[in-house]
Every structure is written in C-alpha cells, then in structure tokens.
Amino acid sequence: MTDARGTLRAQQHAFTAHLRDPQGVPPPAGLEARRVTVYQRLLFNNLLGLLSNGFPVCVRLLGEPAWSDLVRHYFATHRCQTPLFTELAAEFVQWLRAQPQLPHPALAELAHYEWVETALYQLQAEPLPAPGDIDPLQVPLQRSPLAWPLLYQWPVHRLGAEDAPMQPPAEPTGLLVRREADGEVCFAVLSPLAVYLLSSVGERPGLDGHAYLRQLAAANGLAEEALAGPGAALLQQFLQAGVIGPLTVPG
Numbered sequence: 001m002t003d004a005r006g007t008l009r010a011q012q013h014a015f016t017a018h019l020r021d022p023q024g025v026p027p028p029a030g031l032e033a034r035r036v037t038v039y040q041r042l043l044f045n046n047l048l049g050l051l052s053n054g055f056p057v058c059v060r061l062l063g064e065p066a067w068s069d070l071v072r073h074y075f076a077t078h079r080c081q082t083p084l085f086t087e088l089a090a091e092f093v094q095w096l097r098a099q100p101q102l103p104h105p106a107l108a109e110l111a112h113y114e115w116v117e118t119a120l121y122q123l124q125a126e127p128l129p130a131p132g133d134i135d136p137l138q139v140p141l142q143r144s145p146l147a148w149p150l151l152y153q154w155p156v157h158r159l160g161a162e163d164a165p166m167q168p169p170a171e172p173t174g175l176l177v178r179r180e181a182d183g184e185v186c187f188a189v190l191s192p193l194a195v196y197l198l199s200s201v202g203e204r205p206g207l208d209g210h211a212y213l214r215q216l217a218a219a220n221g222l223a224e225e226a227l228a229g230p231g232a233a234l235l236q237q238f239l240q241a242g243v244i245g246p247l248t249v250p251g
Contacts, residue, residue: 154173
C-alpha cells in the first residue's frame with residue numbers, strides 16, 4: 001500500500017510539474033496528449049484571467065504577450081502558499097517584489113498599487129467615529145484603518161501603455177488611499193512629508209499633533225516653526241476627512 005501511494009504521489013507531481021511548465025518538463029508516459037493539452041490550457045487560462053482582471057494597468061503597461069509570458073513564468077516557478085483565490089493577488093505582488101529583474105522596472109510597485117484598491121475594499125474594518133469639535137494638535141491621535149498612506153519610487157497613478165518611463169523621477173510619489181463610507185476606494189496625491197506624518201500616526205498612535213509635527217521636523221531637518229502652520233492645517237484636513245481621529249482608551 002505504501003509503495004502504491006508513493007507511486008501515485010510521484011505520478012501526480014510529475015503531471016502537475018508538466019502542467020506548470022509544459023515547455024520545460026515532459027509529460028508522464030502513457031497520457032493522451034490531447035487531454036493533457038486541455039488541462040494545460042484550462043489551468044493557465046484560469047490563472048491568466050484572474051491576474052489580468054486584478055492587474056489591468058499592468059497588462060496595459062507590458063502588453064498582453066509580455067504579460068502572458070510573465071504569468072507563465074510565475075505559474076512555472078512559484079509555489080503558492082495560499083489555497084484562496086482572494087489572496088492570490090497579494091502573493092503575486094510579493095513574488096514580483098522578489099524578482100531580480102522584471103519586464104518593466106516599475107511593475108512591482110504598479111502591481112502593489114493596483115492590489116491596494118482591492119485589499120482596502122475587502123478589509124474588515126470600521127471607520128473612525130465622528131471626531132466632534134477637537135483640536136488635533138492637543139489630543140492623542142490615531143489613523144483610520146481605512147486610510148493607507150503610501151510612498152512609491154514610481155508615479156504609479158499615471159503609469160500605463162501611454163506613460164511608461166524606464167527611469168523613475170527624482171521625487172517619490174506619495175498617495176493616500178482610503179475607503180469612503182459607501183465603500184468606494186479613493187486615491188489622492190500627497191507630499192512625501194504628509195505620507196511620513198500619516199505613517200507616524202498609524203505606526204505610533206497616541207501622541208498629539210504637536211508631537212507628530214516635531215518628529216516630522218526633526219526627521220527631515222526642518223525648523224518646527226516652518227511646519228507649524230501648514231502642519232496644523234493638514235492635520236485638521238485629515239481630521240475632517242476621517243483619516244485621523246482622537247484615540248479613545250477603553251475604560
């Protein structure tokens with residue numbers, strides 16, 4: 001019985017290895033080529049369709065032939081850690097980030113940018129309650145779990161077939177991605193300093209606005225006075241938009 005199980009397992013591994021990489025791995029002996037081809041096309045086309053729907057801008061950036069070749073390489077070389085289709089996109093993004101070379105140098109960041117919209121839409125989290133009449137400079141703050149500040153080397157919000165530079169700009173691209181009460185996911189361009197500020201609130205909640213602005217100034221070699229007015233206005237804007245709010249301590 002043990003030998004039979006081992007033989008079956010070896011056959012299954014040989015078959016799946018061929019389905020993943022039909023050009024590089026020969027099929028097991030005794031299988032009808034026509035039926036094997038049906039399996040090959042079915043599995044690859046399912047994966048290609050799923051990833052193409054999740055990353056349409058990546059498809060446009062590369063063009064369909066190059067995109068198909070990339071997915072084929074992913075299918076042949078990667079072993080998924082999740083059995084869930086809903087998590088496949090995140091794993092694909094991680095795989096892209098680990099590749100030493102890609103068809104376009106911005107591809108990994110662009111894929112992450114596209115994945116963020118779906119991830120935030122599906123996130124099980126609640127918005128912050130209405131803040132009331134408070135001064136964000138004076139109260140402990142937290143960032144909404146539905147507001148993600150992001151910093152990219154590439155201008156991912158503009159990339160596509162018509163705009164595909166091979167060199168990144170001198171300045172990074174800051175973005176705020178947030179989910180509205182109606183479920184819509186919105187994107188806004190932020191300065192790198194604003195991204196740093198929101199990241200600090202998210203990573204170390206519980207300080208007041210003055211403290212976050214002092215940290216921001218110190219980290220960037222700026223005078224605190226230079227950030228006082230613009231920083232206070234920015235915090236107030238984030239507060240009114242529900243991006244940040246007062247930190248409430250359970251009691």
